[in-house]
Amino acid sequence: MVSSIDLKALNVFTLSTVTQDMIHKLVVKTLQVIPCLEDKNKKTTSEGKPLPSLMTFINRLVRYTNVYTGTLMTTLVYLERLKQKLPKNAQGLPCTRHRIFLSCLILASKFHNDSSPKNIHWANYTEGLFSITDVNLMERQLLYLLNWDLRVSNEEMVSHLGKFLDPIKEDLIRSSKMRQYLQKQQQAVAAQLQAEKELLATPSISRSSSTSSALSLGHMPSHSRASSMASCHYRQDSTSSVESLSPVMTKRWTNGVDPRIEMAAQNEEKELTRMLDHLCKGSN
Template identity: 45%
Template sequence: MSDIEALLQFNRKPVSQEMITYLARSTESIIQVRETHSMIDVAIPAPKLELFIKKLVKYSNVQTPTLMATTVFLTKLRSIIPANVYGIETTRHRIFLGCLILSAKTLNDSSPLNKHWAQYTDGLLHLKEVNTIERELLEYFDWNLTLSTNDLIQSLAPFLKPIKDQIIRSRQQELLLFNAPTPSQLKSYMNSPQSRSSSYNSIPSLTSSNTISTINSSRSRSSLNYSANIQTIPEGESDVVSQRKTSLSNLDPNKYANTSVSEKRKSSRPIILKTGLDKPMVAGQTKIKRSNWTNFF
C-alpha cells in the first residue's frame, strides 16, 4: 500500500531537473552512439539530450505522470534492442521522443499531434521522421502499450523510496501522537490511588542503609537513656519484701481447711485484681523519662 501511496504523491509533484537527468541517463543506457560526419549533422547539430528533453517538456507542457511513464517504455526497449547495435548522433533523441509520444497518447484522451511534436524539436526532426519513429516503436513493442502499476513502481523506484520512507516516519509519528496521553489523562492518573501507592513504594528512604543506621543509632541512644534512669533495689534493703515473707510464713493452714465452696471461690480470686494495694515506693527513685524514640512511620 505504501508503494501506491508513494506513486500517487510522486505524480502530484512538478517536473524537476532530477527527473530530466534520470530520463536522459536511462535513454543513454539503451544504445551506443558513433560519431558521423554527414552533411545533415553538420547543418543541424544535435543538442545535448538533457537540453532536448527540457525543451520538449516546456513546449508540450507535459506533466509528471505522462513524462515519467516514459521510463516504462525505455526499460522495455532496453531489453529488446541488442547490445551490439550502434546508432547515429540523433538516435537517442529519436528514441526518447517516440517513447514520450506513446506515453502521451496512451495515458491522455487528448495529446499533441505528431506535427506539433515535430515543431517541438526545433527543426531537428521532420514530420515524416516522427511518424516513422512512432511506427517502429509500435513494432518493437508488438503494439502492446500496457502500463501496469507494478511496472511504474519498478521503473520509478529511485524516486519512490524517499517518499515511502517519509510515509513510514509520518505514520510512526501519528501512532505515537495517537497513543500519547492527554493532559487531563495525566492529571487523573497522577491523582489516582494506584499512582500514589506506586510512588510511595518507589521511595527508597526506609530501606536504604543510611536510614537503617539512623534508626539503630537512635535506638541505642534511647536504650542508654532508659538504662541510666533505672536504679536497682537491693533485696535486703526492701521493707515491703520482708514484710510479705513474714506474713506468708505466719499463715495457719487449718484456718482455711473447712471453708465452703463459695468462700473458696471468693478467696480464689487473684490478688492482682484488688485495687487497694499500696504501691511500694523507694526513696530517691526518679520517674522514668519518655524515651527519645520517634515513630518513623
C-alpha cells in the same frame, strides 16, 4: 507484488513537479538503450539542423509540452522494453537516441492521457530537428518494436523509480508514526477528561443527598423534641413510683416482680378481708 506504502509513494511522486534529477535519469536510461556513432565533425539531423545534447533536447520537450511527471517517467519503462527488444549488435546514428526518446514520450502521452498534442505539434516542439514525416515514422517503428503493448504496471514503475520513491516512503512512514502518536495522545487526553468529568459528577450527587437529608431532618424537630419530652416524663414517673415502694417491694422488684402489681394484689386482699368481716358481722 507492490506494497501499500509503494503505491502511496508512487501517487505522491506522480503528483510532484518535474525536476532535473528526473531528466538526468531519463538521459542516462536513453543512452543505455543503444550505442551510437559519434561524429564530432558532423552533429546534424536529416534536416541539416545542429543536434543538441540529449539533456537540452529533453528539457526543451518538457518545457514545451508541460508534461505530467507520471507520463514523463513512464518513458523509462518503454526505454527498458526497447532495450530488451533491440539486437545486441545494434548501433544507431547520432540522432537515434533523440528519435527514441521522442517516440517514447509521444506514445506515453497518447496512451496515458485523455488528450495529447498531435504529431504536427510534436514536430514543432523539436524546433525543426524532425519533420512531421519523421515523427510519424518513428512512432510507427516504436509501436512495432513494442508489439503495440503500451500498458505499464505499478510494479514496473516502482522498480524503475526506486531512487525517487525511497525518500517519499521514509517521509510517509514518519508521518504515519507521528499520526499514530498524536492519535494516542488525543485518546489519552480524552480519557483523562472523561475521568475528571465523572469525578466531578460524583460529589454533586453526594451533596444533594446530604442536603435532602438535612432538609428532611429540619422538618421534624418538634416531633423529636416532643418524643424526647415524653420519654423524660415517663422516666420521671417511673422514678417516682420506684421511690414510693417499700423495702420489701423493692426487694421483690429486684427479684423480678412488678411492685405495682404486688401493691394492687395487697389492696384487693385487704378489700376482700374487709368484705368478709362485714358479712360475718351481718349474719350474727
